[in-house]
Amino acid sequence: xxxLRPATPADIxxxxxxxxxxxxxxxxxxxxxxxxxxxxxxxxxxxxxxDSPTPGTLAAYAILRGLAEASGSLELKRLVxxxxxxxxxxxxxxxxxxLAFLTHHAHRLFLDVYDDNPRARHLYQSLGFVHEGTMRxxxxxxxQYFPLHLLSILDSEYRALxxxx
Numbered sequence: 770x771x772x773l774r775p776a777t778p779a780d781i782x783x784x785x786x787x788x789x790x791x792x793x794x795x796x797x798x799x800x801x802x803x804x805x806x807x808x809x810x811x812x813x814x815x816x817x818x819x820d821s822p823t824p825g826t827l828a829a830y831a832i833l834r835g836l837a838e839a840s841g842s843l844e845l846k847r848l849v850x851x852x853x854x855x856x857x858x859x860x861x862x863x864x865x866x867x868l869a870f871l872t873h874h875a876h877r878l879f880l881d882v883y884d885d886n887p888r889a890r891h892l893y894q895s896l897g898f899v900h901e902g903t904m905r906x907x908x909x910x911x912x913q914y915f916p917l918h919l920l921s922i923l924d925s926e927y928r929a930l931x932x933x934x
Contacts, residue, residue, distance in 0.1 A: 772857075773864050776816035776830065781805045783827040784818070787849045795910065796883050797849055813837035814846070817868070819861060821851065829857055831865050833873070841876030843869050848880075848889075858892055866896065870927045879921035883908065890918060897922045897930045 776784065781802050788797050800808075808814045814834045821828035832846040845865060850857050869875040881904065882889050894900070898920040906914035 771864060772819045772860055773817040773831070773868075774820070776809060776818045778806060778809060780816070780818050780827065780830070781809065783825075784816070784830050784849075787827060787830060787851055790849075790851065792853060793849050796886050796889070797847060808832065808834075811837075815868075815873075817865070819857065827851065829861055831861065833865070833869060835875075836873060841874070843873060843875040843878050845869075845878060845880040853888065858889075859896070862892060862896055866922070866927055870924050875924060877921055877923050878927075879919065881907070881917040881919050884916045884918060890920075893920050897926050899926070 784805055785800070785802055787793060788799055805816075809816050813836050814832055815836060817831045817833070818827050819829040820826075829848070829850040831848045833843050834846045835843040848858070848862065848865070850861070866878065869878040879901075880893065880898070882893065884903070899922065901919045901921055904917045904919060907917040908915045
């Protein structure tokens with residue numbers, strides 16, 4: 770049973786709220802509602818959300834970008850879970866992988882993750898993402914720069930893992 774549904778413009782205030790949560794602010798860029806609305810309406814991106822049990826609130830959201838590119842390389846731009854550590858990240862990421870490779874027919878899905886976010890790095894690697902390299906001082910929080918790790922998974926790797934389970 771799918772956890773995610775396509776986001777609508779009505780979801781944007783909740784998406785911004787999730788970005789502004791203290792834990793999210795450490796690892797996720799802070800976009801305005803206008804920037805999210807523009808990205809949501811772009812043919813290059815798809816937003817997916819998971820509803821929470823509380824009506825009108827979201828448990829998580831994700832953004833895939835690169836759908837308008839001919840390269841077949843998609844970016845998981847965002848994956849934000851309202852309450853990390855509750856077991857929601859793995860099923861959401863599993864669904865994102867299926868969307869990327871089976872629905873959007875990607876050849877490659879990539880993302881970057883902060884060096885000081887070992888929980889996320891472990892999750893990505895446990896689902897088949899491969900570390901491609903480290904981008905030095907690639908992100909900034911306040912007046913401090915942080916390295917980001919570039920990770921990716923290819924469609925052949927996804928299918929090999931998916932078919933072996």
